Amino acid sequence: MDHFIDIYQHQTHSYHRMIEAEDVENNLLKIIRQFTEISQKNVLDLGSGTGRLPLLFREEQPNLLAVDISLPMLLEQQVQKQRCHGTWKMAQGDIRAIPLRNAWADVTTAGWAAGHFCGWFPETWQQEIDRFILEMQRVTKTTGILFIMETLGTGTETPAPPTPAHSEYYQRIETKWGFQREVIRTDYQFSSLQDAKEKTTFFFGQELAEDIDRKAWQIVPEWTGVWHRVN
Numbered sequence: 001m002d003h004f005i006d007i008y009q010h011q012t013h014s015y016h017r018m019i020e021a022e023d024v025e026n027n028l029l030k031i032i033r034q035f036t037e038i039s040q041k042n043v044l045d046l047g048s049g050t051g052r053l054p055l056l057f058r059e060e061q062p063n064l065l066a067v068d069i070s071l072p073m074l075l076e077q078q079v080q081k082q083r084c085h086g087t088w089k090m091a092q093g094d095i096r097a098i099p100l101r102n103a104w105a106d107v108t109t110a111g112w113a114a115g116h117f118c119g120w121f122p123e124t125w126q127q128e129i130d131r132f133i134l135e136m137q138r139v140t141k142t143t144g145i146l147f148i149m150e151t152l153g154t155g156t157e158t159p160a161p162p163t164p165a166h167s168e169y170y171q172r173i174e175t176k177w178g179f180q181r182e183v184i185r186t187d188y189q190f191s192s193l194q195d196a197k198e199k200t201t202f203f204f205g206q207e208l209a210e211d212i213d214r215k216a217w218q219i220v221p222e223w224t225g226v227w228h229r230v231n
Helices: 003-011 010-018 026-037 052-060 069-081 116-120 125-139 166-177 193-204 207-217
Strands: 042-046 063-068 088-090 105-111 139-153 180-185 222-230
Touching: 003 010, 003 069, 003 116, 003 180, 010 193, 026 052, 026 139, 026 222, 042 052, 042 069, 042 125, 042 166, 052 069, 052 105, 069 088, 088 125, 105 125, 116 125, 116 139, 116 166, 125 139, 125 166, 139 166, 166 180, 166 222, 193 207
Parallel strands: 042 063, 042 105, 063 088, 105 139
Antiparallel strands: 139 222, 180 222
8 A cells, every 4th residue: 555545544643643743834824825815715625634724724714625535534634623613514525526516616725635646646647637627627716716735845955846756747737737836834843853753754754753863853844835826
C-alpha cells in the first residue's frame, strides 16, 4: 500500500496531531483573505482530510462543505468538528467526480490533495489533474475563486517542488489552467525536539528527524504554494 494511503486509512489521528502544529504564523488564512472573503459564503473544501481548512475557517462562519475520498479521514474530521462545536457539512467523494451540483461554491479550496496524483498515477497524472480542475470549475460559480495549496518543501531553506512530477504539475496548472502562484511559509512549531520528531517521522521519514536533531528545530521550516484564479 502507498505510504500516504496507509496514513490516510490507518493513522488519521497521528496525521491530525502533526498538522495541528503547522502554520504557526497563520499565513494561509492571511493570503486567502487577500483574494476573497470567506464569511457567509458557500465554501467547498476538496481533499479536506481531517479538517485543516474547515478548522481554519470556522470563525469566519461560511456555509462549508468538506469532501474527501477517505472515510477514516472524515471520521477524524468529525471528531475535530465536535470538539470545536463546528457546524459545517461533510461528504465522502472523489475530487475528480465531486458529488455536488454545478455552480454551488463561491470559494473552492483544494489543499495538499491533487498532488498525490503524481505518485498514485505516474503514467496518467496529467489527465487526473485536468479532471480535477474541470470539476473545480464546474462546481464553482462564475467569478468565484479557486485555490489550490501544495507543498514546496518541508525542512528546506528555500521553496521548491518535492519531485520533478510536482514541478510539471505546478507548471501545468499555471500555463494550461491560468492559476497564479503565491509562496508562503507554513512552519510547524513543536514543544520540543522530541515532540517534533514524534509527530513528523511517521509522515516525512527519518531524514527529517535527523535534520531536526542536527539543526535543533522546534520550528520546522515548511513552504506552501497557494495557486489562485477567478473561475
